[in-house]
Amino acid sequence: MIKVGIIGSTGYAGGELVRILTGHREAEIVWYGSRSYIDQKYASVYQNMFQLVDARCMDDNMEELAKQADVIFTATPQGLCASLVNEEILSQTKIIDLSADFRIKDVAVYEKWYNLEHKSPQFIEEAVYGLCEINREDVKKARLVANPGCYTTCSILTAYPLAKEGIIDMKTLIVDAKSGTSGAGRGAKVPNLYCEVNENMKAYGVASHRHTPEIEEQLSYASGEEVVINFTPHLVPMNRGILATEYASLKKDVTYEEVKAIYDKYYKDEKFVRVLDEGVYPETKWVEGSNYVDINFKIDPRTNRIIMMGAIDNLVKGAAGQAVQNMNLMFGLDEAEGLNLVPMFP
Numbered sequence: 649m650i651k652v653g654i655i656g657s658t659g660y661a662g663g664e665l666v667r668i669l670t671g672h673r674e675a676e677i678v679w680y681g682s683r684s685y686i687d688q689k690y691a692s693v694y695q696n697m698f699q700l701v702d703a704r705c706m707d708d709n710m711e712e713l714a715k716q717a718d719v720i721f722t723a724t725p726q727g728l729c730a731s732l733v734n735e736e737i738l739s740q741t742k743i744i745d746l747s748a749d750f751r752i753k754d755v756a757v758y759e760k761w762y763n764l765e766h767k768s769p770q771f772i773e774e775a776v777y778g779l780c781e782i783n784r785e786d787v788k789k790a791r792l793v794a795n796p797g798c799y800t801t802c803s804i805l806t807a808y809p810l811a812k813e814g815i816i817d818m819k820t821l822i823v824d825a826k827s828g829t830s831g832a833g834r835g836a837k838v839p840n841l842y843c844e845v846n847e848n849m850k851a852y853g854v855a856s857h858r859h860t861p862e863i864e865e866q867l868s869y870a871s872g873e874e875v876v877i878n879f880t881p882h883l884v885p886m887n888r889g890i891l892a893t894e895y896a897s898l899k900k901d902v903t904y905e906e907v908k909a910i911y912d913k914y915y916k917d918e919k920f921v922r923v924l925d926e927g928v929y930p931e932t933k934w935v936e937g938s939n940y941v942d943i944n945f946k947i948d949p950r951t952n953r954i955i956m957m958g959a960i961d962n963l964v965k966g967a968a969g970q971a972v973q974n975m976n977l978m979f980g981l982d983e984a985e986g987l988n989l990v991p992m993f994p
């Protein structure tokens with residue numbers, strides 16, 4: 649059994665890690681890390697775990713945890729993982745960080761967009777960007793994985809094959825995305841109160857959201873050119889789910905069949921990527937509670953643009969599910985272990 653420690657187990661992403669790992673046949677959670685609920689029963693924080701988890705929350709002592717766990721998930725605010733990790737810890741255990749601390753290779757870009765000083769830039773180079781479908785082989789060898797963000801997972805996977813094959817003009821790419829409120833975490837914040845979110849929709853982080861450089865960096869690797877995008881996130885009154893709609897001009901005339909063949913080239917053997925049938929467009933409800941990303945596209949000959957669409961559950965493929973997928977790869981397990989989660993509907 650793989651011994652797992654979770655720092656930030658009481659947050660939404662940490663709670664989803666607990667839910668998924670409780671059903672994992674090869675992993676056992678040995679540390680339910682918390683800052684606010686130390687010594688309280690985990691199931692009193694998340695009553696859905698009543699009679700399923702008997703353990704109590706423990707403090708976030710990474711030095712001690714590294715001695716006990718084969719892998720540590722950090723599901724904590726930006727900057728925390730970078731402030732805790734050191735060579736001794738990494739020589740004892742593997743780390744999968746759900747925050748953005750090790751996602752961006754240029755430390756100056758991270759510090760600018762996150763308005764934070766990076767506390768351990770010496771580990772940025774070795775960290776592997778854990779988008780499993782793209783970096784699978786590197787993840788298998790990693791001791792530090794940067795788990796991608798939720799908007800970024802959805803946006804990158806949706807456009808990746810077309811960026812890689814060079815059929816879209818990357819200078820024209822626009823990403824418009826909507827997220828449910830769990831994306832903002834469990835902490836109490838006025839903009840996330842029921843009356844502020846319910847029956848409402850709003851754009852936020854316009855031309856300034858911190859996922860912009862992450863999407864740009866990964867799509868730059870894919871396309872081989874420096875990508876600069878417009879990315880506009882929106883908050884919508886749902887618990888879970890992200891829908892990304894992406895627009896780009898086509899570099900040449902292509903048919904539906906040609907584009908479908910490109911998506912199939914990259915994704916036909918990917919268990920968690922479902923390219924939908926022609927004319928069927930992704931909906932967040934069809935992936936809820938699961939590790940799937942649903943993708944489709946439509947060519948608009950009037951504007952010579954292609955419209956790409958992707959949907960994920962932000963807490964699963966956008967966070968905890970992908971993190972467990974990374975763990976499975978790092979330990980040589982079946983990549984889907986613990987992740988055979990059938991989407992719920994309605």
Ligand SMILES: NC(=O)C1=CN([C@@H]2O[C@H](COP(=O)(O)OP(=O)(O)OC[C@H]3O[C@@H](n4cnc5c(N)ncnc54)[C@H](OP(=O)(O)O)[C@@H]3O)[C@@H](O)[C@H]2O)C=CC1
Pocket residue numbers: 655656657658659660661662681682683684685708722723724725726728746747748796797798830831832833834835962963966967
């Ligand atoms: N929510 C989502 O959809 C996604 C989130 N992420 C990332 O995952 C991470 C966690 O997000 P999320 O679960 O939403 O956030 P939450 O606010 O719901 O949870 C944060 C967690 O971190 C703990 N924590 C907060 N501050 C500290 C601190 N100073 N020291 C130690 N622990 C601390 C909290 O502990 P306690 O409650 O015990 O005080 C809690 O367990 C973030 O980096 C986020 O960006 C990534 C992808 C998607």
Ligand SMILES: CC(=O)N[C@@H](CCC(=O)OP(=O)(O)O)C(=O)O
Pocket residue numbers: 746747748796797798799827828829830831832833859881883
């Ligand atoms: C709805 C909402 O507020 N979503 C969050 C994104 C959460 C996430 O995945 O972000 P990181 O892991 O990169 O921090 C936001 O826009 O900040």
